[in-house]
Amino acid sequence: MNTNFNITRRVALGLAVGAMALGVAGPAAAEANFSGKTVEWIIPFSAGGGSDTWARFNAPLLSKYLPGNPVVVVVNEPGGGSTKGTNLFAARAKPDGLTILGTSGSTQFPYLLGDPRVRYEYKDWKIAMASPTGGVVYTSPSLGLNGPEDIAMLKDKNLVYASQGATSLDLVPLLGFRLMDFDVQHVFGFKGRGDGRLAFERGEVNIDYQTSSAYLKSVQPLVDAGQAVPLFSWGVLNEAGEVVRDPTFPDLPSFVEAYETLTGAAPSGPEYDAYFAFFTAGFPAQKMVFLPGETPDEIVDAYQKAFEDMKADPDYQANADTVLGAYGQVTGVLAQALFEKGTTITPEIRAQVTGMLAAEYGVKLGE
């Protein structure tokens, strides 16, 4: 470990001493104590992406609220569409709470789809925190819509969507639009949702979605100027595991409500199950923090408590909206529920989705 060289460690020690002096360090003997240790937070993505930013936002707060104030370093292990770093964690991490993993939808999707590069098993791990996200689907006013209530007008239109790839997070809109029976041409090869938004603004595509913070910052002005029409939000999961309206967009219907407007019935059946599995893995359970499965409960609890406690921190509150996109990070029962729903798929549904992707989009998972 690189304990001898750390500059931040001095800061951490200072904080620890300060905390002791204030008498809030708590009884340390029976519980987990990371004093003088370094926690490596493996992020299977390169520096600068969404997951990296998310981890770097959380790392100093985690250091501040974990017992003993360990140094928390973000270790980027990019490659293989995030499977490489995750495999590394699965093979190497010890159950001592000193190596944790941050995953994203891009880590969950290959697992759910049965990508041959995946050598990790979510069920082997314990969850410390889940960080949900949401998004809003919107269209071009040139299609004749005035608002979410006109969604049925999309039925016979030729829709074009800028996609990052059929196995990327854009699998969720792909499955969602199929479920709604829209005629959508997915044009692949886009580098990110921002890239897709640019294509929308250029008029090359007429349906798009953005994650909440990007929607508020970049699409809301378009909506106000009459250049975009919001349709629905993907929605969020409540503790019962039901899709409900996204509290960030209380005036917009959720995907499920929009489906009901369109068909008159609630969505169900194997196609909905497939959509729901990937939706959960991509939005409500998009980013999660894991510890190896044999990790003692007191260490897992210490992490959960730290993630819970940091929410009151002024540093958290100052930037949480920009980094997390208006969604609080969750722990405990809800996190566990999201974890289970976002990493579970029946073999039949997996076969159905991969079969559809292969038949209609020529996707092979690189066997």
Add this chain to the structure above:
Amino acid sequence: MVDTLLSALSALLTFQHLAYMFVGVGVGLMIGVIPGLGGIAGLSLLMPFLYGMEETAALAMLIGLVAVIPTSDTFSSVLMGIPGSSASQATVLDGFPLAREGQAARALSAAFISSMAGGIFGAVVLTGFVVIARPIILSFASAELFMLSLFGLSMVAVLAGRSLAKGLAACCIGLVIGSIGGAPATGEFRMIFGLEYLYDGIPLVIVGLGFFAIPEIADLLRKNSAIASGNALGSGWFQGFRDWWKNIWLSMRCAGIGCIIGAIPGLGGSVVDWIAYGHAVQTVKKDPKFGKGDIRGVIAPESANNAMQGGALLPTMLFGIPGSGAMAVFLGGMVLLGIQPGPSMVGADLNITYSVVWSLALANVMGAGICLALAIPISRLTQIPFQRLAPFMIVLICFAAFQATRSLADLVALLSLGVLGVLMKRFGWPRPALLIGYVLAPQAETYFYQALQFNSWSFLGRPGVIIIGLMTLASVFFGLRNRVDEHGHVVPNEDDAPDVPSFKAHLPQIVFAAAMAGLLLVALNDSLRHDFLGQIFPLSVSVVGLVMLAILMPQLVRGKIGHHAHFDAELTGDHVGQEGIGNLWGGLAWIAGLVGLTALIGFYAALLVFFPVFLWVRAKAGLLAVALMTIGCAGFILTLAWALSLNFPTGLLQDSIELPWPFR
């Protein structure tokens, strides 16, 4: 707007802000000097410190870093012929010959002043343009972006070297390498041969270092002498300024090119230096000696690569779309500071934009000033016998290479491409043409497919497409008339090159060309297994490459003595017949040794063995020197790795036993 501009300046001009900017500039200069390390590594170094920093100070620091990397990366390009980062590969072509002629001072001062001018130009463009850039950026749709990637590819015409067939074949090989990994249209994985490493394609830094740095190191290691003979720097500090002043319009044109390429999202700036270089070659009329040490070949890329950063900030701040890897990290930094990019950057947050603008301008001045001050001490390095410098360079390049995916596979890829690079250099295959192909392959394929999807073939009628198409044709026309290679101008093609009149002597280059044909056949064969959308690009490219080789082969086999297709540095290079020239493979063998040792005991332990052994056996250094240099290098690498919080690639040893960092 003017008020905001001025208040942003006064906010920046406090001791604290300037001090933070100085930190950024300092880190940027250091990162730039080290070959292979670029903006991504530099920004990752600073990211952990961003937390809780004040906005203006933090932005000043980040911009300071981004702005000066293309300034200081000139050092190793000019002094050693090893590109300091991907932004100054083209600078090598004329900068290094100038240094060998004893005009390093002139080349460096011209480069730094060009960098500064380019950087300030970029800042000025950003100032005025940012307010109106939105509609202009939006006017570049997939169709126009496809045409721009064709325009970039048209630079191959000027960089194709003596044999056009060879140049185009090299470009096709670059395009094939660039198409390894997921196909943009279908996501199916091409040419991965069951290797997980190839799923994502080969990273740019590996291609750049493998083709440009390794062959130089291998070459320099063959001669047991210092890089510069005699006076390392020469005189000519003011000559450099005068050179720049005389070519100020060239410098400004290239700065403009740099800005535009940077500003258009999705094009990526990694070939901006080659495009600027190509532009200089196409347009300069007065006694050009490009490739042999023409100062304009230094001014052009150096003006463009700094200006590009200003341009690249436009899409990053306005749309949140990073134009390059470094800009992606910068964007992450902005979000950490609580700044969400978007339209508000020219509205409510205009002051942030303008503090970025001022930081950019000031950092460029700071960077150029510091580089000028450091030029004399740094250039002393070239008086050290290269075999003493070599282990540092090898270790640094390997260190830079495994930043890509942080695995042993990076080093293996580096070595393999290094072998290819050494052979291409030997047989006169133009590596710039290959690089341009490699960089633009994904763009050309993706945007072509998207343009067809969005507009079908009618995209060809769009006015923007027609304009860029005409520019491309002009570029090809002027390019073909002004072709250059590493040895200077090659047009008109005269078949009077020095040659050795024997078929046996030509055999190595014939075998190499056949091997390249084999490579293209493998690509062709692989492409046949894919769906139409996944196969069409590699299929067409490999067919074109094979046609070029079908033209080249008979020329190589039957061409008369001195035919322009013939080239083998081992037959006709400057070193042939000289005393004390080592084996072509000596340098590569050492690098292979380090890679092999890494596979056994992990990178850091391998370094601790490799370094003293090299100095002792190869450089014949004294015991004390070996010890001191090993400690220095090991300490430096350790500090850098710690600051970047990275684990070194592991070997078999680490699979069997537990070791503490940095050995694990």
